[in-house]
Amino acid sequence: MxxxxxxxxxxxxxxxxxxxxxxxxxxxxxxxxxxxxxxxxxxxxxxxxxxxxxxxxxxxxxxxxxxxxxxxxxxxxxxxxxxxxxxxxxxxxxxxxxxxxxxxxxxxxxxxxxxxxxxxxxxxxxxxxxxxxxxxxxxxxxxxxxxxxxxxxxxxxxxxxxxxxxxxxxxxxxxxxxxxxxxxACDPGHFTPHGPTVPRPVEPGRPLIGYSGSIDSRAFDGELVAAVARNRPDWTFLLIGPSTRAGRKPLAGLTNVLLTGPIPYPDLPATLRVCDVAMIPYRLGGLVDYVHPKKCYEYLALGKPVVATPLPALTGMTGVVRLAAGADDFSAAIASTLTETTGPERVAHRRAVATANSxxxxxxxxxxxxxxxxx
Structure with missing residues:
Protein backbone atom coordinates (compact mmCIF):
# COMPACT_ATOMS: atom_id res chain seq x y z
CA MET A 1 0.00 0.00 0.00
CA ALA A 185 -26.80 9.50 10.11
CA CYS A 186 -27.76 13.18 10.27
CA ASP A 187 -26.40 16.69 10.57
CA PRO A 188 -27.56 17.85 14.03
CA GLY A 189 -26.13 21.29 13.36
CA HIS A 190 -28.63 21.75 10.54
CA PHE A 191 -31.58 20.11 12.28
CA THR A 192 -31.85 22.09 15.50
CA PRO A 193 -34.94 22.55 17.72
CA HIS A 194 -34.73 26.33 17.63
CA GLY A 195 -34.71 28.39 14.48
CA PRO A 196 -36.96 29.83 11.78
CA THR A 197 -40.37 28.28 11.20
CA VAL A 198 -42.84 28.42 8.35
CA PRO A 199 -46.43 29.52 9.03
CA ARG A 200 -48.27 26.65 10.65
CA PRO A 201 -50.78 25.34 8.05
CA VAL A 202 -53.48 24.46 10.60
CA GLU A 203 -55.39 26.35 13.23
CA PRO A 204 -53.92 26.54 16.76
CA GLY A 205 -54.45 23.40 18.81
CA ARG A 206 -54.95 21.08 15.84
CA PRO A 207 -52.29 18.31 15.82
CA LEU A 208 -49.91 18.38 12.86
CA ILE A 209 -48.16 15.12 11.95
CA GLY A 210 -45.15 15.53 9.66
CA TYR A 211 -43.26 13.34 7.23
CA SER A 212 -40.30 14.21 5.00
CA GLY A 213 -39.23 12.07 2.09
CA SER A 214 -40.56 10.54 -1.09
CA ILE A 215 -44.27 9.88 -1.31
CA ASP A 216 -44.11 6.81 -3.53
CA SER A 217 -45.32 3.22 -3.54
CA ARG A 218 -42.00 1.52 -2.75
CA ALA A 219 -41.14 2.52 0.81
CA PHE A 220 -43.87 5.00 1.77
CA ASP A 221 -47.03 3.22 2.91
CA GLY A 222 -49.75 5.45 1.51
CA GLU A 223 -52.48 3.02 2.45
CA LEU A 224 -51.39 3.16 6.09
CA VAL A 225 -51.33 6.95 6.14
CA ALA A 226 -54.71 7.13 4.42
CA ALA A 227 -56.25 4.74 6.96
CA VAL A 228 -54.86 6.74 9.89
CA ALA A 229 -56.05 10.00 8.33
CA ARG A 230 -59.55 8.58 7.97
CA ASN A 231 -59.49 7.34 11.55
CA ARG A 232 -58.43 10.75 12.83
CA PRO A 233 -60.01 13.56 10.79
CA ASP A 234 -59.10 15.87 13.69
CA TRP A 235 -55.39 15.55 12.79
CA THR A 236 -53.59 17.01 9.79
CA PHE A 237 -50.81 15.17 8.02
CA LEU A 238 -48.10 17.27 6.37
CA LEU A 239 -46.20 15.26 3.75
CA ILE A 240 -43.01 16.98 2.61
CA GLY A 241 -41.24 15.79 -0.51
CA PRO A 242 -41.61 14.67 -4.11
CA SER A 243 -44.49 12.36 -4.93
CA THR A 244 -45.43 9.86 -7.61
CA ARG A 245 -48.88 9.22 -9.00
CA ALA A 246 -48.94 5.80 -7.34
CA GLY A 247 -47.84 7.33 -4.03
CA ARG A 248 -50.56 9.97 -4.10
CA LYS A 249 -53.35 7.65 -5.18
CA PRO A 250 -54.31 6.24 -1.73
CA LEU A 251 -54.41 9.80 -0.34
CA ALA A 252 -56.81 11.20 -2.92
CA GLY A 253 -59.77 13.08 -1.45
CA LEU A 254 -58.37 13.31 2.08
CA THR A 255 -58.67 16.95 3.07
CA ASN A 256 -56.56 16.45 6.20
CA VAL A 257 -53.53 15.31 4.17
CA LEU A 258 -51.38 18.14 2.79
CA LEU A 259 -48.61 17.55 0.24
CA THR A 260 -46.04 20.32 0.00
CA GLY A 261 -43.98 18.95 -2.86
CA PRO A 262 -40.16 19.07 -2.68
CA ILE A 263 -38.68 21.57 -0.23
CA PRO A 264 -35.01 22.61 -0.47
CA TYR A 265 -32.81 20.96 2.14
CA PRO A 266 -31.86 24.29 3.78
CA ASP A 267 -35.58 25.01 4.37
CA LEU A 268 -36.57 21.56 5.63
CA PRO A 269 -35.96 22.17 9.38
CA ALA A 270 -38.17 25.27 9.36
CA THR A 271 -41.06 23.20 7.99
CA LEU A 272 -40.58 20.25 10.34
CA ARG A 273 -40.32 22.51 13.40
CA VAL A 274 -44.05 23.33 13.18
CA CYS A 275 -45.02 19.64 13.41
CA ASP A 276 -46.09 18.07 16.70
CA VAL A 277 -45.07 14.51 15.79
CA ALA A 278 -42.84 13.18 13.03
CA MET A 279 -43.57 9.84 11.41
CA ILE A 280 -41.91 7.17 9.28
CA PRO A 281 -44.78 5.17 7.74
CA TYR A 282 -42.72 2.67 5.72
CA ARG A 283 -43.86 -0.62 4.27
CA LEU A 284 -42.83 -3.83 6.00
CA GLY A 285 -41.83 -7.14 4.48
CA GLY A 286 -41.19 -5.81 0.98
CA LEU A 287 -38.10 -5.12 -1.08
CA VAL A 288 -37.12 -2.00 0.86
CA ASP A 289 -37.71 -2.79 4.52
CA TYR A 290 -33.93 -3.09 4.88
CA VAL A 291 -33.62 0.72 4.87
CA HIS A 292 -32.13 2.70 7.72
CA PRO A 293 -33.96 6.03 7.31
CA LYS A 294 -31.72 8.95 8.13
CA LYS A 295 -34.85 11.04 8.60
CA CYS A 296 -35.27 9.32 11.97
CA TYR A 297 -32.13 11.00 13.29
CA GLU A 298 -33.08 14.30 11.64
CA TYR A 299 -36.43 14.25 13.44
CA LEU A 300 -34.71 13.45 16.73
CA ALA A 301 -32.16 16.22 16.20
CA LEU A 302 -35.10 18.61 15.97
CA GLY A 303 -36.31 17.25 19.31
CA LYS A 304 -39.46 15.79 17.74
CA PRO A 305 -41.16 12.64 18.98
CA VAL A 306 -41.10 9.94 16.32
CA VAL A 307 -43.64 7.25 15.43
CA ALA A 308 -42.49 4.66 12.89
CA THR A 309 -43.35 1.26 11.55
CA PRO A 310 -41.06 -1.42 13.02
CA LEU A 311 -38.40 -1.54 10.35
CA PRO A 312 -35.58 -3.99 11.18
CA ALA A 313 -33.11 -1.09 11.43
CA LEU A 314 -35.29 0.72 13.99
CA THR A 315 -36.18 -2.12 16.35
CA GLY A 316 -33.22 -1.27 18.57
CA MET A 317 -34.50 2.29 19.08
CA THR A 318 -37.65 1.53 21.03
CA GLY A 319 -36.43 3.64 23.93
CA VAL A 320 -36.59 6.81 21.86
CA VAL A 321 -38.85 5.96 18.88
CA ARG A 322 -42.38 4.61 19.21
CA LEU A 323 -42.91 1.67 16.82
CA ALA A 324 -46.29 0.51 15.60
CA ALA A 325 -47.65 -1.58 12.71
CA GLY A 326 -51.14 -1.36 11.27
CA ALA A 327 -53.50 1.60 11.12
CA ASP A 328 -55.07 1.15 14.56
CA ASP A 329 -51.78 0.74 16.40
CA PHE A 330 -50.13 3.53 14.42
CA SER A 331 -53.04 5.86 15.26
CA ALA A 332 -52.83 4.87 18.93
CA ALA A 333 -49.08 5.47 18.99
CA ILE A 334 -49.49 8.98 17.59
CA ALA A 335 -52.34 9.68 20.02
CA SER A 336 -50.22 8.56 22.98
CA THR A 337 -47.32 10.66 21.77
CA LEU A 338 -49.51 13.74 21.46
CA THR A 339 -50.57 13.43 25.10
CA GLU A 340 -46.98 13.36 26.36
CA THR A 341 -45.35 16.49 27.65
CA THR A 342 -42.30 17.39 25.62
CA GLY A 343 -40.03 19.10 28.11
CA PRO A 344 -36.40 20.11 27.80
CA GLU A 345 -35.21 16.75 29.14
CA ARG A 346 -36.98 14.77 26.40
CA VAL A 347 -35.72 17.12 23.71
CA ALA A 348 -32.17 16.88 25.06
CA HIS A 349 -32.36 13.08 25.08
CA ARG A 350 -33.51 12.97 21.47
CA ARG A 351 -30.79 15.42 20.50
CA ALA A 352 -28.21 13.29 22.28
CA VAL A 353 -29.26 10.21 20.27
CA ALA A 354 -29.06 12.21 17.05
CA THR A 355 -25.65 13.66 17.93
CA ALA A 356 -24.33 10.16 18.66
CA ASN A 357 -25.46 9.31 15.13
CA SER A 358 -24.11 12.34 13.31
Whole structure:
Protein backbone atom coordinates (compact mmCIF):
# COMPACT_ATOMS: atom_id res chain seq x y z
CA MET A 1 0.00 0.00 0.00
CA UNK A 2 1.10 3.53 -0.64
CA UNK A 3 2.49 5.26 2.45
CA UNK A 4 1.07 8.63 1.42
CA UNK A 5 -2.47 7.36 1.99
CA UNK A 6 -2.11 7.35 5.73
CA UNK A 7 -0.94 10.95 5.78
CA UNK A 8 -3.82 11.98 3.50
CA UNK A 9 -4.16 15.37 1.84
CA UNK A 10 -2.52 14.67 -1.51
CA UNK A 11 -4.31 11.48 -2.51
CA UNK A 12 -7.55 11.14 -4.48
CA UNK A 13 -10.78 9.25 -3.94
CA UNK A 14 -12.73 8.57 -7.13
CA UNK A 15 -16.33 8.39 -5.92
CA UNK A 16 -18.75 6.78 -8.39
CA UNK A 17 -22.14 7.88 -7.10
CA UNK A 18 -25.61 6.60 -7.96
CA UNK A 19 -26.96 10.06 -7.08
CA UNK A 20 -25.92 13.27 -8.87
CA UNK A 21 -24.07 15.92 -6.88
CA UNK A 22 -26.99 18.29 -7.36
CA UNK A 23 -29.49 15.57 -6.40
CA UNK A 24 -29.81 16.66 -2.78
CA UNK A 25 -28.39 15.96 0.67
CA UNK A 26 -28.10 12.17 0.64
CA UNK A 27 -25.78 9.59 2.18
CA UNK A 28 -23.46 9.91 -0.81
CA UNK A 29 -22.96 13.62 -0.29
CA UNK A 30 -22.38 13.25 3.45
CA UNK A 31 -19.82 10.47 3.02
CA UNK A 32 -18.02 12.37 0.27
CA UNK A 33 -17.67 15.31 2.65
CA UNK A 34 -16.31 13.07 5.37
CA UNK A 35 -13.77 11.59 2.97
CA UNK A 36 -12.82 15.12 1.95
CA UNK A 37 -11.48 15.80 5.44
CA UNK A 38 -8.53 13.54 4.55
CA UNK A 39 -8.54 13.08 0.77
CA UNK A 40 -9.40 15.00 -2.35
CA UNK A 41 -12.62 13.61 -3.77
CA UNK A 42 -13.83 13.46 -7.36
CA UNK A 43 -17.58 12.94 -7.09
CA UNK A 44 -18.67 11.30 -10.35
CA UNK A 45 -22.30 11.64 -11.39
CA UNK A 46 -23.97 8.55 -12.89
CA UNK A 47 -24.37 8.50 -16.69
CA UNK A 48 -27.63 9.79 -18.07
CA UNK A 49 -30.18 7.75 -19.97
CA UNK A 50 -29.59 9.99 -22.98
CA UNK A 51 -26.41 10.93 -24.81
CA UNK A 52 -24.36 13.64 -23.07
CA UNK A 53 -21.30 14.81 -24.98
CA UNK A 54 -19.72 17.37 -22.71
CA UNK A 55 -17.31 16.96 -19.81
CA UNK A 56 -17.26 19.07 -16.68
CA UNK A 57 -14.93 18.52 -13.74
CA UNK A 58 -14.88 21.45 -11.37
CA UNK A 59 -14.24 22.13 -7.72
CA UNK A 60 -17.45 22.59 -5.76
CA UNK A 61 -16.08 22.53 -2.21
CA UNK A 62 -12.65 22.84 -0.63
CA UNK A 63 -11.59 19.27 -1.39
CA UNK A 64 -14.43 18.01 -3.62
CA UNK A 65 -14.56 18.09 -7.40
CA UNK A 66 -17.81 17.35 -9.22
CA UNK A 67 -17.48 15.34 -12.44
CA UNK A 68 -20.14 15.20 -15.15
CA UNK A 69 -18.72 12.86 -17.76
CA UNK A 70 -19.90 11.94 -21.27
CA UNK A 71 -22.72 9.50 -21.83
CA UNK A 72 -21.63 8.08 -25.18
CA UNK A 73 -24.37 5.48 -25.55
CA UNK A 74 -27.91 5.86 -24.15
CA UNK A 75 -29.71 3.42 -21.85
CA UNK A 76 -26.64 2.08 -20.07
CA UNK A 77 -28.79 1.32 -17.04
CA UNK A 78 -30.72 -1.14 -19.18
CA UNK A 79 -28.13 -2.44 -21.67
CA UNK A 80 -24.92 -4.06 -20.37
CA UNK A 81 -22.93 -3.28 -23.53
CA UNK A 82 -23.94 0.37 -23.40
CA UNK A 83 -23.02 0.58 -19.73
CA UNK A 84 -19.59 -0.93 -20.44
CA UNK A 85 -18.87 1.62 -23.18
CA UNK A 86 -19.92 4.54 -21.02
CA UNK A 87 -17.75 3.39 -18.13
CA UNK A 88 -14.70 2.91 -20.34
CA UNK A 89 -15.12 6.43 -21.70
CA UNK A 90 -15.61 7.82 -18.18
CA UNK A 91 -12.43 6.17 -16.90
CA UNK A 92 -10.46 7.41 -19.90
CA UNK A 93 -11.63 10.98 -19.26
CA UNK A 94 -10.79 10.73 -15.55
CA UNK A 95 -7.34 9.29 -16.21
CA UNK A 96 -6.51 12.10 -18.64
CA UNK A 97 -7.70 14.68 -16.14
CA UNK A 98 -5.67 13.10 -13.34
CA UNK A 99 -2.50 13.35 -15.42
CA UNK A 100 -2.52 17.03 -14.51
CA UNK A 101 -1.73 15.99 -10.94
CA UNK A 102 0.70 13.18 -10.13
CA UNK A 103 -0.92 12.33 -6.79
CA UNK A 104 -1.95 8.75 -6.05
CA UNK A 105 -5.50 7.47 -6.21
CA UNK A 106 -6.08 6.08 -2.74
CA UNK A 107 -9.56 4.69 -3.24
CA UNK A 108 -12.11 3.85 -5.85
CA UNK A 109 -15.44 4.28 -4.08
CA UNK A 110 -18.34 2.37 -5.61
CA UNK A 111 -21.72 3.63 -4.55
CA UNK A 112 -23.28 2.68 -7.89
CA UNK A 113 -23.37 -1.01 -8.81
CA UNK A 114 -23.11 -0.28 -12.53
CA UNK A 115 -19.74 1.39 -11.98
CA UNK A 116 -18.17 -1.90 -10.82
CA UNK A 117 -16.20 -2.29 -14.04
CA UNK A 118 -14.39 0.99 -13.38
CA UNK A 119 -12.56 -0.43 -10.37
CA UNK A 120 -10.20 -2.62 -12.41
CA UNK A 121 -9.38 0.23 -14.82
CA UNK A 122 -8.13 2.70 -12.23
CA UNK A 123 -4.83 2.16 -10.43
CA UNK A 124 -5.99 2.63 -6.86
CA UNK A 125 -4.75 1.23 -3.59
CA UNK A 126 -8.13 -0.15 -2.57
CA UNK A 127 -11.77 -0.40 -3.61
CA UNK A 128 -14.68 0.32 -1.28
CA UNK A 129 -18.24 -0.69 -2.09
CA UNK A 130 -20.97 1.08 -0.13
CA UNK A 131 -24.38 -0.60 -0.25
CA UNK A 132 -26.78 2.23 0.40
CA UNK A 133 -29.64 0.46 -1.39
CA UNK A 134 -30.38 -2.62 -3.42
CA UNK A 135 -30.29 -0.94 -6.80
CA UNK A 136 -31.89 -3.86 -8.63
CA UNK A 137 -35.11 -3.31 -6.68
CA UNK A 138 -35.48 0.11 -8.33
CA UNK A 139 -36.01 -1.26 -11.83
CA UNK A 140 -38.44 -3.39 -13.79
CA UNK A 141 -38.24 -7.15 -13.56
CA UNK A 142 -36.78 -7.59 -17.03
CA UNK A 143 -33.78 -5.42 -16.06
CA UNK A 144 -33.04 -6.97 -12.68
CA UNK A 145 -30.59 -9.55 -13.97
CA UNK A 146 -28.35 -6.80 -15.38
CA UNK A 147 -28.33 -4.89 -12.10
CA UNK A 148 -27.96 -7.93 -9.86
CA UNK A 149 -24.95 -9.03 -11.89
CA UNK A 150 -23.48 -5.54 -11.42
CA UNK A 151 -24.05 -5.80 -7.67
CA UNK A 152 -22.16 -9.11 -7.58
CA UNK A 153 -19.28 -7.56 -9.53
CA UNK A 154 -19.13 -4.55 -7.22
CA UNK A 155 -19.06 -6.71 -4.10
CA UNK A 156 -16.41 -9.00 -5.62
CA UNK A 157 -14.19 -6.04 -6.54
CA UNK A 158 -14.22 -4.48 -3.08
CA UNK A 159 -11.55 -4.64 -0.41
CA UNK A 160 -14.09 -3.20 2.03
CA UNK A 161 -17.87 -3.66 1.80
CA UNK A 162 -20.09 -1.27 3.74
CA UNK A 163 -23.85 -1.46 4.33
CA UNK A 164 -26.16 1.33 5.40
CA UNK A 165 -28.37 -0.99 7.43
CA UNK A 166 -27.87 -4.11 9.51
CA UNK A 167 -30.68 -5.69 7.47
CA UNK A 168 -28.83 -5.24 4.16
CA UNK A 169 -26.00 -7.84 4.28
CA UNK A 170 -28.42 -10.76 4.35
CA UNK A 171 -29.90 -9.49 1.08
CA UNK A 172 -26.52 -9.06 -0.65
CA UNK A 173 -24.49 -11.66 -2.57
CA UNK A 174 -21.75 -13.51 -0.75
CA UNK A 175 -18.40 -11.74 -0.78
CA UNK A 176 -14.83 -12.35 0.27
CA UNK A 177 -15.23 -9.45 2.70
CA UNK A 178 -17.76 -9.52 5.52
CA UNK A 179 -19.88 -6.37 5.15
CA UNK A 180 -19.40 -3.73 7.81
CA UNK A 181 -22.51 -1.82 8.83
CA UNK A 182 -22.03 1.95 8.63
CA UNK A 183 -25.56 3.24 9.32
CA UNK A 184 -27.06 6.40 7.97
CA ALA A 185 -26.80 9.50 10.11
CA CYS A 186 -27.76 13.18 10.27
CA ASP A 187 -26.40 16.69 10.57
CA PRO A 188 -27.56 17.85 14.03
CA GLY A 189 -26.13 21.29 13.36
CA HIS A 190 -28.63 21.75 10.54
CA PHE A 191 -31.58 20.11 12.28
CA THR A 192 -31.85 22.09 15.50
CA PRO A 193 -34.94 22.55 17.72
CA HIS A 194 -34.73 26.33 17.63
CA GLY A 195 -34.71 28.39 14.48
CA PRO A 196 -36.96 29.83 11.78
CA THR A 197 -40.37 28.28 11.20
CA VAL A 198 -42.84 28.42 8.35
CA PRO A 199 -46.43 29.52 9.03
CA ARG A 200 -48.27 26.65 10.65
CA PRO A 201 -50.78 25.34 8.05
CA VAL A 202 -53.48 24.46 10.60
CA GLU A 203 -55.39 26.35 13.23
CA PRO A 204 -53.92 26.54 16.76
CA GLY A 205 -54.45 23.40 18.81
CA ARG A 206 -54.95 21.08 15.84
CA PRO A 207 -52.29 18.31 15.82
CA LEU A 208 -49.91 18.38 12.86
CA ILE A 209 -48.16 15.12 11.95
CA GLY A 210 -45.15 15.53 9.66
CA TYR A 211 -43.26 13.34 7.23
CA SER A 212 -40.30 14.21 5.00
CA GLY A 213 -39.23 12.07 2.09
CA SER A 214 -40.56 10.54 -1.09
CA ILE A 215 -44.27 9.88 -1.31
CA ASP A 216 -44.11 6.81 -3.53
CA SER A 217 -45.32 3.22 -3.54
CA ARG A 218 -42.00 1.52 -2.75
CA ALA A 219 -41.14 2.52 0.81
CA PHE A 220 -43.87 5.00 1.77
CA ASP A 221 -47.03 3.22 2.91
CA GLY A 222 -49.75 5.45 1.51
CA GLU A 223 -52.48 3.02 2.45
CA LEU A 224 -51.39 3.16 6.09
CA VAL A 225 -51.33 6.95 6.14
CA ALA A 226 -54.71 7.13 4.42
CA ALA A 227 -56.25 4.74 6.96
CA VAL A 228 -54.86 6.74 9.89
CA ALA A 229 -56.05 10.00 8.33
CA ARG A 230 -59.55 8.58 7.97
CA ASN A 231 -59.49 7.34 11.55
CA ARG A 232 -58.43 10.75 12.83
CA PRO A 233 -60.01 13.56 10.79
CA ASP A 234 -59.10 15.87 13.69
CA TRP A 235 -55.39 15.55 12.79
CA THR A 236 -53.59 17.01 9.79
CA PHE A 237 -50.81 15.17 8.02
CA LEU A 238 -48.10 17.27 6.37
CA LEU A 239 -46.20 15.26 3.75
CA ILE A 240 -43.01 16.98 2.61
CA GLY A 241 -41.24 15.79 -0.51
CA PRO A 242 -41.61 14.67 -4.11
CA SER A 243 -44.49 12.36 -4.93
CA THR A 244 -45.43 9.86 -7.61
CA ARG A 245 -48.88 9.22 -9.00
CA ALA A 246 -48.94 5.80 -7.34
CA GLY A 247 -47.84 7.33 -4.03
CA ARG A 248 -50.56 9.97 -4.10
CA LYS A 249 -53.35 7.65 -5.18
CA PRO A 250 -54.31 6.24 -1.73
CA LEU A 251 -54.41 9.80 -0.34
CA ALA A 252 -56.81 11.20 -2.92
CA GLY A 253 -59.77 13.08 -1.45
CA LEU A 254 -58.37 13.31 2.08
CA THR A 255 -58.67 16.95 3.07
CA ASN A 256 -56.56 16.45 6.20
CA VAL A 257 -53.53 15.31 4.17
CA LEU A 258 -51.38 18.14 2.79
CA LEU A 259 -48.61 17.55 0.24
CA THR A 260 -46.04 20.32 0.00
CA GLY A 261 -43.98 18.95 -2.86
CA PRO A 262 -40.16 19.07 -2.68
CA ILE A 263 -38.68 21.57 -0.23
CA PRO A 264 -35.01 22.61 -0.47
CA TYR A 265 -32.81 20.96 2.14
CA PRO A 266 -31.86 24.29 3.78
CA ASP A 267 -35.58 25.01 4.37
CA LEU A 268 -36.57 21.56 5.63
CA PRO A 269 -35.96 22.17 9.38
CA ALA A 270 -38.17 25.27 9.36
CA THR A 271 -41.06 23.20 7.99
CA LEU A 272 -40.58 20.25 10.34
CA ARG A 273 -40.32 22.51 13.40
CA VAL A 274 -44.05 23.33 13.18
CA CYS A 275 -45.02 19.64 13.41
CA ASP A 276 -46.09 18.07 16.70
CA VAL A 277 -45.07 14.51 15.79
CA ALA A 278 -42.84 13.18 13.03
CA MET A 279 -43.57 9.84 11.41
CA ILE A 280 -41.91 7.17 9.28
CA PRO A 281 -44.78 5.17 7.74
CA TYR A 282 -42.72 2.67 5.72
CA ARG A 283 -43.86 -0.62 4.27
CA LEU A 284 -42.83 -3.83 6.00
CA GLY A 285 -41.83 -7.14 4.48
CA GLY A 286 -41.19 -5.81 0.98
CA LEU A 287 -38.10 -5.12 -1.08
CA VAL A 288 -37.12 -2.00 0.86
CA ASP A 289 -37.71 -2.79 4.52
CA TYR A 290 -33.93 -3.09 4.88
CA VAL A 291 -33.62 0.72 4.87
CA HIS A 292 -32.13 2.70 7.72
CA PRO A 293 -33.96 6.03 7.31
CA LYS A 294 -31.72 8.95 8.13
CA LYS A 295 -34.85 11.04 8.60
CA CYS A 296 -35.27 9.32 11.97
CA TYR A 297 -32.13 11.00 13.29
CA GLU A 298 -33.08 14.30 11.64
CA TYR A 299 -36.43 14.25 13.44
CA LEU A 300 -34.71 13.45 16.73
CA ALA A 301 -32.16 16.22 16.20
CA LEU A 302 -35.10 18.61 15.97
CA GLY A 303 -36.31 17.25 19.31
CA LYS A 304 -39.46 15.79 17.74
CA PRO A 305 -41.16 12.64 18.98
CA VAL A 306 -41.10 9.94 16.32
CA VAL A 307 -43.64 7.25 15.43
CA ALA A 308 -42.49 4.66 12.89
CA THR A 309 -43.35 1.26 11.55
CA PRO A 310 -41.06 -1.42 13.02
CA LEU A 311 -38.40 -1.54 10.35
CA PRO A 312 -35.58 -3.99 11.18
CA ALA A 313 -33.11 -1.09 11.43
CA LEU A 314 -35.29 0.72 13.99
CA THR A 315 -36.18 -2.12 16.35
CA GLY A 316 -33.22 -1.27 18.57
CA MET A 317 -34.50 2.29 19.08
CA THR A 318 -37.65 1.53 21.03
CA GLY A 319 -36.43 3.64 23.93
CA VAL A 320 -36.59 6.81 21.86
CA VAL A 321 -38.85 5.96 18.88
CA ARG A 322 -42.38 4.61 19.21
CA LEU A 323 -42.91 1.67 16.82
CA ALA A 324 -46.29 0.51 15.60
CA ALA A 325 -47.65 -1.58 12.71
CA GLY A 326 -51.14 -1.36 11.27
CA ALA A 327 -53.50 1.60 11.12
CA ASP A 328 -55.07 1.15 14.56
CA ASP A 329 -51.78 0.74 16.40
CA PHE A 330 -50.13 3.53 14.42
CA SER A 331 -53.04 5.86 15.26
CA ALA A 332 -52.83 4.87 18.93
CA ALA A 333 -49.08 5.47 18.99
CA ILE A 334 -49.49 8.98 17.59
CA ALA A 335 -52.34 9.68 20.02
CA SER A 336 -50.22 8.56 22.98
CA THR A 337 -47.32 10.66 21.77
CA LEU A 338 -49.51 13.74 21.46
CA THR A 339 -50.57 13.43 25.10
CA GLU A 340 -46.98 13.36 26.36
CA THR A 341 -45.35 16.49 27.65
CA THR A 342 -42.30 17.39 25.62
CA GLY A 343 -40.03 19.10 28.11
CA PRO A 344 -36.40 20.11 27.80
CA GLU A 345 -35.21 16.75 29.14
CA ARG A 346 -36.98 14.77 26.40
CA VAL A 347 -35.72 17.12 23.71
CA ALA A 348 -32.17 16.88 25.06
CA HIS A 349 -32.36 13.08 25.08
CA ARG A 350 -33.51 12.97 21.47
CA ARG A 351 -30.79 15.42 20.50
CA ALA A 352 -28.21 13.29 22.28
CA VAL A 353 -29.26 10.21 20.27
CA ALA A 354 -29.06 12.21 17.05
CA THR A 355 -25.65 13.66 17.93
CA ALA A 356 -24.33 10.16 18.66
CA ASN A 357 -25.46 9.31 15.13
CA SER A 358 -24.11 12.34 13.31
CA UNK A 359 -22.22 12.22 10.03
CA UNK A 360 -19.10 13.43 11.82
CA UNK A 361 -19.28 10.38 14.10
CA UNK A 362 -19.75 8.18 11.03
CA UNK A 363 -16.77 9.89 9.46
CA UNK A 364 -14.58 8.94 12.42
CA UNK A 365 -15.78 5.34 12.12
CA UNK A 366 -15.11 5.36 8.40
CA UNK A 367 -11.58 6.71 8.73
CA UNK A 368 -10.76 4.02 11.27
CA UNK A 369 -11.92 1.39 8.79
CA UNK A 370 -9.87 2.94 6.02
CA UNK A 371 -6.79 3.15 8.24
CA UNK A 372 -7.06 -0.58 8.80
CA UNK A 373 -7.55 -1.13 5.10
CA UNK A 374 -4.42 0.64 3.96
CA UNK A 375 -1.96 -0.62 6.56
Missing amino acids: HPCIASGGATWVIFFSATPWHGGAHRQHAIARQLATTYRVIFVDPPGLRIRRGTSIRRVEHAIWHAELPTTVPFGRHLPAANSINRRVAVAVLRRWLLRDPAEVALVWLDEDLAAGCASRIDASAVVYDAADLDWTFTRRWNRRHLRRSLSRAVAAADLVLASSAALPARMPASRQTPVVLPN WSVRGEQLHRLLAGLVR
